[in-house]
Amino acid sequence: LKDNGACVRSCPPNKTDVNGECIPCNVTCPKKCRVEKPIHSGNIESFKDCTIIDGSIEILEMTFTGFQHVNPDYSFGERYSKMEPDALEVFSTVTEVTGYLNVQAHHPNFTSLSYFRNLEVIGGRQVVENLFASLYIVKTSLRSLGLKSLKRVKSGAIAIMENRNLCFAENIAWNKLVKSKDHKQIIQKNADQRTCEKQNLVCDPE
Structure with a gap:
């Protein structure tokens, strides 16, 4: 340097x-911040004003339910309390994640990823192992994605699966976001059209 x-x-x-x-x-x-996985009530405030996340973001069930940390020697560490999804608003300034974005969580108030509305780039330097994905959204309570600024997924697959209330995912041209045709887009088993229509979650004809 x-x-x-x-x-x-x-x-x-x-x-x-x-x-x-x-x-x-x-x-x-730009403010670059290193990340400790997963996101929880004890580390969420450390991402205030960050623009680049150097690492990967994991939003898991324990993010919202809280959990007991276990040290490498199997002794109990800190106990992290429950967290409301709105605490994720701290990520609204983030424009880039160098690793992956892994979302596997349910909460009545966790219905969108609009907290990441300014996220433009997912680097994919690390990937979620089972599908080599850098955008991995599986079995969540999301109803819409809200990733309105996302322009590029540099490396890794895109996997958005088994989100029974998630609408619009199939309508996005994911192939235009990935850098290579070798990076798969697995979009399946999300909300069907009828479910989305009942919730009035459908794309405008225009």
Whole structure:
């Protein structure tokens, strides 16, 4: 990493790393945050004002129900309390996730991923192992996705399956988001058209 020709470990606060060079930020510098999986009530606030998540995001059942952490030596660690889905609003500033986005959770108030409405890029540097997916949304309570800014999934498959209330997923041109034809898009067993019509969740004809 270089700053004005000198080797540095990290860029100064008013500059950002672009291809190994520290360059001045236009307005505000992107804030890169490392992630501890899964997301829970104990770490959610650490993502405030982050624009780049360096790693992967996992939203699991335990994210909302809370859980008891178990240390490597099998002793009990910290107990994390329940968390409301609205706490995920902290991710509204995120534009890039370098790894994967893994969502496998139910909650009466967890019906959309609009918390990630500014997410543009999923890098896929890490993938969910069983399907090698970088966007993995399986068996959730979601009714719509709300990923309105997503432009690119650089690597890994897209798997959106068995979300019985999820509408619109089949209407998205996922093949335009992936970098290669080798990256599969598995969109299946989500809400059928009749279910979506009953909930008035249908695309406008225009």
